[in-house]
Amino acid sequence: MNERNPTVTEADLHAFADGLLPPGENARLEAWLSDNPEEAAKVAGWKAQNAEIKMLFAPYARTKDSDRLLVTSQRREDRSRLSRRLSVAAATVVVFLAGAAAGHYGPQLLGRPEIQLASIEALPRQAQSAFLVYASEVRHPVEVGADQEPHLATWLGKRLNIADLKVPSLKTLGFQLVGGRLLPVNGTPGALFMYEDASGKRITVLVGRNKLNTTTSFRFANAGTLDTFYWIDGDIGYAVTGEISRDMLRQVAEECYKQFPSS
Numbered sequence: 001m002n003e004r005n006p007t008v009t010e011a012d013l014h015a016f017a018d019g020l021l022p023p024g025e026n027a028r029l030e031a032w033l034s035d036n037p038e039e040a041a042k043v044a045g046w047k048a049q050n051a052e053i054k055m056l057f058a059p060y061a062r063t064k065d066s067d068r069l070l071v072t073s074q075r076r077e078d079r080s081r082l083s084r085r086l087s088v089a090a091a092t093v094v095v096f097l098a099g100a101a102a103g104h105y106g107p108q109l110l111g112r113p114e115i116q117l118a119s120i121e122a123l124p125r126q127a128q129s130a131f132l133v134y135a136s137e138v139r140h141p142v143e144v145g146a147d148q149e150p151h152l153a154t155w156l157g158k159r160l161n162i163a164d165l166k167v168p169s170l171k172t173l174g175f176q177l178v179g180g181r182l183l184p185v186n187g188t189p190g191a192l193f194m195y196e197d198a199s200g201k202r203i204t205v206l207v208g209r210n211k212l213n214t215t216t217s218f219r220f221a222n223a224g225t226l227d228t229f230y231w232i233d234g235d236i237g238y239a240v241t242g243e244i245s246r247d248m249l250r251q252v253a254e255e256c257y258k259q260f261p262s263s
Contacts, residue, residue: 008032013039014121017046053218053229124221124228126185127206127239130192131226134181135202135242142179142194152180159189160209162236168205168259170195173251175203185237186210203242203249205256211235220246229253233262 008029015021016029033040134141144152149167157165159182167177175195183192185208193205212235221228227249230239238260240253 013043014046017043018050049220053220121221122186123206123208123210123232123237123239124219124230124241125223126190126208127204127228127230127241128221128223128226130183130206131202131204131241134192134194135204141202142192143181145179146177148179149177156180156182156189156191156207160191160207160236162207162261164261165191165207166259166261167193168256170252170255173248173255174198175252178202201242201244203240203244203252205252206237206239206241207260208237209235210237231257233260 012021012025012029016026016033021029033043144155153165153167157163167180170177174197176197178194178196180191180193183190185206188209190206190208193207194202195205196202210232218229218231221230225243226241227243227246228239228241229249229252230237231253232238238256240249240256242249242252
């Protein structure tokens with residue numbers, strides 16, 4: 001970051017790109033970016049990527065009566081300020097335990113709007129960590145194999161409190177189910193489904209709850225050769241991760257989105 005304005009953090013830039021900053025902050029960020037062309041180009045790339053992903057999933061966008069609850073009045077905001085501060089504090093702990101954004105967000109999380117961004121961004125990092133740990137396993141990549149798929153869906157559905165949890169079928173895309181396992185996501189039970197194609201390439205699908213997430217968002221994250229498509233539906237997060245072509249991973253995410261239940 002520019003030493004002349006150390007208060008502009010990576011979280012600020014992400015929030016600006018996603019339209020999450022308060023109106024008064026936008027002008028400050030725009031002025032800062034005009035003096036930092038490299039960062040401005042990075043933010044422009046994020047905006048373009050967000051637009052592409054939204055366009056990609058637009059055919060599957062769904063509205064629910066509960067969406068109106070996402071809009072709260074200023075009066076209600078004032079009454080619940082203490083509650084929100086406690087929630088933010090809890091979210092800070094979640095982010096640090098997940099290892100997400102520990103160096104970037106720590107001193108600035110409490111009381112700031114980008115906390116929602118930080119909690120969302122923790123999801124792909126957890127998905128990528130799970131992929132790196134389990135996808136390379138030869139003898140014990142999963143707890144329950146594909147031959148027990150009904151039991152796998154029932155078991156993980158109960159642990160995640162998702163009554164109609166389904167194990168996505170990706171056979172039409174060339175991926176066979178290897179199996180699945182229980183693992184922690186945001187400190188609560190989460191599910192990991194694993195698939196592989198005829199060449200042995202594996203992908204994983206992570207499902208986890210986070211009560212702080214109440215919006216639906218489609219995003220893409222990259223870490224070296226590892227790509228992740230992820231989205232939030234209600235308080236449930238989904239992430240598809242693999243070292244395959246981005247287009248194929250997109251198709252997998254799209255297929256999973258159609259098959260998972262809407263919260």
